Amino acid sequence: MTSLRSTATIATMTALVLAATAGCNRESSADASQPTVVLSLSTLNNPFFVELRDGAQAEADAKGADLQVVDAQNDSATQANQLQTADSASTDAVIVNPVDSDAVGASVTALNGSSIPVVAVDRTVTGADVASFIASDNVAGGKQAADALAAAIGGQGQVIVLQGVAGTSASRDRGQGFAEGIAAYPGITVVAQQTAAFDRATALDVTTNLLQANPGVVGVFAENDEMALGAVQALGDRAGTDVQVAGFDGTTDGIAAVQAGTMVATIAQQPGDLGKLAVDAALAAIAGDEVEATQSVEVVTVTKDNVADFAQ
Missing domain, CATH: 3.40.50.2300 (Response regulator)
Structure with missing residues (x-):
């Protein structure tokens, strides 16, 4: 009887091991198919x-x-x-x-x-x-930004453009859209445009330099919100009062800046x-x-x- 019980125990353990192995194989198969x-x-x-x-x-x-x-x-x-x-x-x-x-x-x-x-x-x-x-339709968005900025500055004055990373389609298309859109407002002149690499800190430096060279600027278009927020930092108390800033992306920080009045608009992507x-x-x-x-x-x-x- 002892021998039979031992045999049964071994058979049961073997069955459990085989079942566990099969379970592992099924899991591996599922992972492999993912x-x-x-x-x-x-x-x-x-x-x-x-x-x-x-x-x-x-x-x-x-x-x-x-x-x-x-x-x-x-x-x-x-x-x-x-x-x-x-x-x-x-x-x-x-x-x-x-x-x-x-x-x-x-x-x-x-x-x-x-x-x-x-x-x-x-x-x-x-x-x-x-x-x-x-x-997103970046060309259309660039035109929308031009319209929003033009409305904010009454269709008159000098503006600067902060460009994104050179070689990216997003920068090219947004820039193209803005240029086409702003051309509809003969009272507005783009006096300077320079890359700030879609980066907030870089935009702070670039905007500071461009404002020194162009003190009469009343508007800024930035090809993304990070650069727009860098421009806001460079402008300080002038942002949203003397100088209007439009961005692009609709990020959380960009939306908050529109709420605060330091940015006039952002083109919200999803x-x-x-x-x-x-x-x-x-x-x-x-x-x-x-x-x-x-x-x-x-x-x-x-x-x-x-x-x-x-x-x-």
Whole structure:
């Protein structure tokens, strides 16, 4: 009897081990089937891209995808290395927000060669194929900013423009839209424009220098809210009184500045929606489904009249 009980015990233990092993294998199989998407962002030192990341992460979690976020820290070489790593790791798809639209082309071409679908978000990729480009209508937004700034300064006076990172489609398109929009106001002259690299601290220095060279300026257009807030710092008490500042992005800080009256307007994007749509496009491309080549997210002019709708 002892021998029979021992045999039964061994059989039971063996069955338990096999069941546990099978369970582990099922879990491994589930993990293996989870699509992996790399999100390469130009920088996370900007609230706009933090919100974009959060929107992408929430959608990836909801859809059961493994989202791996990397920060290029505004360096094209770093981004190239990150995309090469994604390529060598046989990532299922890549979402890229280029540091430089031209420079990233070679890396995306390599991903094309490995049959890894690429989705561009907020900024285009030059010279390579992407499954989809997802962005706000930056040209339209630039025109809206021109209209808001012109209204604030009564259609008269000198203005300066703070440009974003050279080589990015967002900077080119917003600048183009603003130039086209402001041309409708012959009483307004753009007396200076200079890059401040989408950065608040850089914009503080650049604006200070431009104001010294152009003391009659009554308006500032910044191609993102971070630069607009740097201009506000440079202006001090003059912001919102002697000099009107318009930004672009609709970040939390930008909205707060419109509420406070130090910024006259910001063109609100919806970065969370950009991130969500980018993940959806990447997963559709992985599945072999049809993906829209271009997807636009609406931009809205936020002023004191409607800022309460956007304040958190």
